[in-house]
Amino acid sequence: MGLRTWLKLAVVAGVATNIAGTAFAGGTLRYATIGEPPSLDQQVITSDLATTIAHHIFEGLYTFNAAYEPVPLLAESETLSDGGKVITITLRKNVRFHNGQPMTAADVVASLQRWGAYGSRGGLLFDNVERVEATGEYEVTITLSRPFGPWKNLLAFINGGPAIYPASIVEGASKEPLAPDGYIGTGPYKFSAWEPNRYLELVRYEDYVSPEGDPDGYAGRRSANFDRLRFIPVPDVGTRVAGVRAGDFDYAESIPGDLYAELDADPGVRTILNGGPIFGLVFTNSKAGPLKDNFALRRAIQTALDKTAALRVAIGPESLWRANGSFYPKGNVWYTEAGTENFSKADPELARRMAKEAGYNGEPIKFMVSTNYPFHYDTAIVYTKQLAEAGFNIDLQVYDWATLIEKRAQPDQWDMFFTHHGFVPDPILISVMNDNYPGWWATPEKEKLKARFTATADPAKRRAIWAEIQALIYEQVPTMKTGDIYTYNIASPALEGLAASTLIWPHFWNVSK
Amino acid sequence: MLGYALDRLLTLVPTLLAASLLVFLFVRLIPGDPAAILLGDTATPDQIAALTRELGLDQPLWKQYVLWLGNILHGDFGTSIFFGKPVLGVIADGAGTSLLLAVTTMGWILLIGVPIGILAAVRQGSWIDQATSGLAMLMASVPTFWLGLYFILVFAVGLGWFPSSGFPSITGEGGLLNLRYLVLPSLTLAAPNAALIIRLVRASMLDVSREDHVRTARAKGLHPLRVAIKHVFRNALIAVAGAFGFTFAALVSEAVVTETVFSLPGVGRLVVQSILRRDYPVIQGVILVVVVFYMFVNLLVDLAYALLDPRVSLK
Numbered sequence: 111m112g113l114r115t116w117l118k119l120a121v122v123a124g125v126a127t128n129i130a131g132t133a134f135a136g137g138t139l140r141y142a143t144i145g146e147p148p149s150l151d152q153q154v155i156t157s158d159l160a161t162t163i164a165h166h167i168f169e170g171l172y173t174f175n176a177a178y179e180p181v182p183l184l185a186e187s188e189t190l191s192d193g194g195k196v197i198t199i200t201l202r203k204n205v206r207f208h209n210g211q212p213m214t215a216a217d218v219v220a221s222l223q224r225w226g227a228y229g230s231r232g233g234l235l236f237d238n239v240e241r242v243e244a245t246g247e248y249e250v251t252i253t254l255s256r257p258f259g260p261w262k263n264l265l266a267f268i269n270g271g272p273a274i275y276p277a278s279i280v281e282g283a284s285k286e287p288l289a290p291d292g293y294i295g296t297g298p299y300k301f302s303a304w305e306p307n308r309y310l311e312l313v314r315y316e317d318y319v320s321p322e323g324d325p326d327g328y329a330g331r332r333s334a335n336f337d338r339l340r341f342i343p344v345p346d347v348g349t350r351v352a353g354v355r356a357g358d359f360d361y362a363e364s365i366p367g368d369l370y371a372e373l374d375a376d377p378g379v380r381t382i383l384n385g386g387p388i389f390g391l392v393f394t395n396s397k398a399g400p401l402k403d404n405f406a407l408r409r410a411i412q413t414a415l416d417k418t419a420a421l422r423v424a425i426g427p428e429s430l431w432r433a434n435g436s437f438y439p440k441g442n443v444w445y446t447e448a449g450t451e452n453f454s455k456a457d458p459e460l461a462r463r464m465a466k467e468a469g470y471n472g473e474p475i476k477f478m479v480s481t482n483y484p485f486h487y488d489t490a491i492v493y494t495k496q497l498a499e500a501g502f503n504i505d506l507q508v509y510d511w512a513t514l515i516e517k518r519a520q521p522d523q524w525d526m527f528f529t530h531h532g533f534v535p536d537p538i539l540i541s542v543m544n545d546n547y548p549g550w551w552a553t554p555e556k557e558k559l560k561a562r563f564t565a566t567a568d569p570a571k572r573r574a575i576w577a578e579i580q581a582l583i584y585e586q587v588p589t590m591k592t593g594d595i596y597t598y599n600i601a602s603p604a605l606e607g608l609a610a611s612t613l614i615w616p617h618f619w620n621v622s623k
Numbered sequence: 624m625l626g627y628a629l630d631r632l633l634t635l636v637p638t639l640l641a642a643s644l645l646v647f648l649f650v651r652l653i654p655g656d657p658a659a660i661l662l663g664d665t666a667t668p669d670q671i672a673a674l675t676r677e678l679g680l681d682q683p684l685w686k687q688y689v690l691w692l693g694n695i696l697h698g699d700f701g702t703s704i705f706f707g708k709p710v711l712g713v714i715a716d717g718a719g720t721s722l723l724l725a726v727t728t729m730g731w732i733l734l735i736g737v738p739i740g741i742l743a744a745v746r747q748g749s750w751i752d753q754a755t756s757g758l759a760m761l762m763a764s765v766p767t768f769w770l771g772l773y774f775i776l777v778f779a780v781g782l783g784w785f786p787s788s789g790f791p792s793i794t795g796e797g798g799l800l801n802l803r804y805l806v807l808p809s810l811t812l813a814a815p816n817a818a819l820i821i822r823l824v825r826a827s828m829l830d831v832s833r834e835d836h837v838r839t840a841r842a843k844g845l846h847p848l849r850v851a852i853k854h855v856f857r858n859a860l861i862a863v864a865g866a867f868g869f870t871f872a873a874l875v876s877e878a879v880v881t882e883t884v885f886s887l888p889g890v891g892r893l894v895v896q897s898i899l900r901r902d903y904p905v906i907q908g909v910i911l912v913v914v915v916f917y918m919f920v921n922l923l924v925d926l927a928y929a930l931l932d933p934r935v936s937l938k
Binding site for chain 2: 145146148149154155156157161226230233284285286287289290305306307308310342343344345346348352353355356357358415421423451480482509511512516517519529541546
């Protein structure tokens, strides 16, 4: 390109930007993401970013309303028989996939079977499933080996969950995530393009048939008002914020707490809290090392921690965190205070005595943390100092996330590691409930409670058993909750129809600008 | 010159083989399992092992290397684990952006660095020289991430003259007008490199200006500007040309910070993201391509010496 051309372009650019921006942005939602999803295959991928994009494309049999109750989406209704062991689901009859095929029971059966065999969370349900079969063109019957209370919550949770694909796509699919040509769903938007490092784009599905009813959480009417949803990877947070302020993006995610006060006061930007808080977890090793089976020593460690101080340092503004020991926030049906008196005692002297009684003699305790998530590292630094004051010899090992994931699978490599957990609508989905999750908590006491917890569908009974499990977590300390963190996103004030807070992942049906 | 160029191209072969082996081994030495990263936090060891098998990562290292090298010889750089697309296509897209950014940046470097460098040399010791030295120091010392964010705040958020980030392809919607997305990043990237060129042009010109032929030119009564351009700058260009070449090559791989701040889909950001994702085929592919690019630019610089200075013979 010639110098003169370049100079001309540079001069023209200022004038052209606004004109061009308006012309190209009409009907397009521009969402600045923190990165790119590994894949959009909802059955095997649990990345929150993947779900933020993919739940516009794929739908499940059920979804959640604003009270986190599972309600029908592709299903129309269900009946339970044989003491809750036989679930017969009637499907909506007018649903079509993005390739034009009607959705029938054969597609649902194939999707559930692939999810049961390879899905990230499929095993939780399918360990209790005897068979899944099409008992009519629009009827699916799931036969369980024993009653399993959380079945509907698991079918409604789309992240790593049973998204419904055409049978032709999932028959023969395995654990390897589907390629983009397999992104065929029933949602209000369909997959259009994925330009690596540039954007991922969805376009409105013109033949979408919406469920009925007033919008309620993810349930009810879904109207695709935008022509296109464009998800643009913008790894630098300063650029994401500046982009929304400059009008280049309509929405930006994962904004740090230290900018909250400034952005909340800025009329040019709207802050949107995520309703379902995430929470940090410090897992302890039940297979090897000084913490294996030594519950008293684990309790001593928890006693030394002042979690409020760590939250203040790591997160910042008090409106973005709660020093809440319950695994669910106040107001949620699963909220319980069982065991939470031990959440944050912040008593180094008591901790020192408890550790001595537990037989601790200053052995190094390997504590792994990643720098990929700043609040992990900041919290771990505060904890390490607090534990040192109580006489613990903490060997803080700092890795990138990929290395930490590999090392935590090896029991001899660590004693504690830091991670975080997204909000899940049923406690069975919390990672500590999974016996195979690193930490490998599978004591007989847990197994007994877990069996009772999943065997009943009675909400009151399940809540009572969950309280017992939470109390056991504080007694055996397979993991230490660090507190609730309300992450937030920012949006252009021009967006209409956005809820004041997101349920779990932001959604853009019923939203316009 | 043609023989020299062919000789140099032949030496690329063993260098590339060595580079491919080093890249392959170093990438595998980094802890971290691509299958575990892809499947996320809830994946069980069995699921991770199954995907590892499907990706062929359970094979012995030597077998993986031979297979990879064999495929490269057939023009197949493999498939990105993360994107599920051919590596060459992913790299080509990023390389296009990086090259455009580098070319634009070189334009700024030439526009800023050469005239100011000449001016500083011609006015050696004056306040102009002092001011340009100070400017060069400032440009070299301001971190690019800070400068980039500052440009965004002033020219994108404040004045609204340029887009804050991203770069849509010039072959797509918007066409050549999309080049406006590169104005702020190229200026950001140009700042420290232009400072280097200012100092280099000044120093080279001062060196040459002390030579006999310049004194003769001045004694003949030639106009000072003519002396400065025709007799001093032209000879000083030989030293500067090498710096241009290396700067251009370096711009492609050094633009990581700028590409991150401005969310440009270039190879710098691609390789960093690929390392974090342990996307082995992309990391290996990008590094090999960058090695070839460096060697090619190196060769061009050597050939340029011969063109600029007839005394240089290439053997």
